[in-house]
Amino acid sequence: MNSKRISRVLHVLGSVGIGGAETFVMNLYRNIDRSIVQFDFLLHFHEEKSYEKEIKDLGGRIFYIPHITEVGYLRYRKALADFFREHPGYNIIHSHINETSEIVLKEAKKSGIPIRIAHSHSSYPKYNLIVKIIKGLLKFQLTHNATHYFACGERAAKWLFGKKNVSNVKIVRNGIDIDKFANDNNEVSELRTQLGIKDGTLVIGNVGRFNPPKNHDYMIDVFAEVKEVNNDSVLLLAGDGSLRGRIEEKASRLGLKDSIKFLGIRDDIHVILKLFDVFIMPSLYEGFPVTLIEAQASGLMCIVSDRISREVDLGLGLLEFLPLGKKYIDDWARKVALSGKRKKNTINESVIREFDIKEIAFEIQSFYIAKQSESEDGNVS
CATH class of the missing domain: 3.40.50.2000 (Glycogen Phosphorylase B;)
Known part of the structure; x- marks a missing residue:
């Protein structure tokens, strides 16, 4: 040709x-x-x-x-x-x-x-x-x-x-655009200030469309339990979608409005991920979620649903799979609260380069x- x-x-x-x-x-x-x-x-x-x-x-x-x-x-x-x-x-x-x-x-x-x-x-x-x-x-x-x-x-x-x-x-x-995940602490510090998040606050986050498979309801339930363990914590939710309004209402109803920040659609996800201490993904099903690759590239501990394929685990010791269901909410909350202390600042670049x-x-x-x-x-x- x-x-x-x-x-x-x-x-x-x-x-x-x-x-x-x-x-x-x-x-x-x-x-x-x-x-x-x-x-x-x-x-x-x-x-x-x-x-x-x-x-x-x-x-x-x-x-x-x-x-x-x-x-x-x-x-x-x-x-x-x-x-x-x-x-x-x-x-x-x-x-x-x-x-x-x-x-x-x-x-x-x-x-x-x-x-x-x-x-x-x-x-x-x-x-x-x-x-x-x-x-x-x-x-x-x-x-x-x-x-x-x-x-x-x-x-x-x-x-x-x-x-x-x-x-x-x-x-x-x-x-993913791996060059975006090089450390830039200035951008992260600026975003932390913009969002009014203090140093030392546990930052839990998710990036995804507000639709049923992403299971935002479960995220809110887990976060409510995390607050019982660590009141100095926030949940950042980036994305938009048909269920966003209902999830915002649930957050208000549970008294979590001031602790959950709805970020909408963003073009600085690489910066947002670096601000997180732990990434949470209780999805009902996924294919090969790019956000989990990005999260691992950012050195984030990730607590994810066991319905997500193990293929997404890059072998960096950053993923933990948990079952879904009401009886497991306490387990999720405990893992999330503890995982926030295990964030890595360095990653295996040769693994990430494959993506x-x-x-x-x-x-x-x-x-x-x-x-x-x-x-x-x-x-x-």
Whole structure:
């Protein structure tokens, strides 16, 4: 393929709000050579706080179609067919919307797009029986309509593509900008002052979207118990989402309003993580959460749900897995209170380097270019 020609890759997402899969794609986008590979985005929702402006500044295009829950299966397929007919020329489509990728990639296949990537970023959401059956059928069909399978880890690979297909899945780690995690105590000190947090206060934190899988209710319950053990403690919650208002109300109801700070969507997560003494993640399910990689890169002790894959443990002695449930809240609180004293100031850089987004972006860019070249030669595999 002529390297002077720009290859445009169509990424399919729910939105480009500040979230896990979205952040991963944007990290790729910032670090690829955009004179060779460009990204376009097919989205289902608009979010006020999102990466949309940055995408346009980087040269990307954004398109919208209605979500399947808004228009139903048949009209959703028609919207996809119409889009592909009106926007020909894509050789690569990279879909990040779990089982629904099957519908997208089926229409992409009918439209003649030769390289169709399904990417799993999560695992084990709970469905009722009817939805579980439908999703199971979509997963089965997905393996026939995707030409390539990507996943953030082995558990996410098994969940979307099935055990028998794991050997065919390309594991793409959720990379981070490791240069941001070099020590800068001035930034941390300034943030501590801005937030009114005294030296010596135990700082507990989480970074994540306010939605059911993140289990913010449990975080609040755990923090309420931590306050019983150590009153000089605060909980910092970075992120936004549909459940934020309800969680704020719960904090007020439990008398914790002054001890819990809702930070909203931030662009200084690397600084916020350095301010934390301990990271808490009682998620109901995750794929390969990039925030846990960032937390370990920051030397943070992390108390996390045992429903999160052990793959995320980098072997730095910074993760402790605990079960969920009301009867374990005291255990969580005790571990959190004690772990805040174990923060590390140095990390094993050779381990963290494996998650360098620059290296991962180059790998994916090379994959796109190679597959684009194969498609032009009629040898896609």
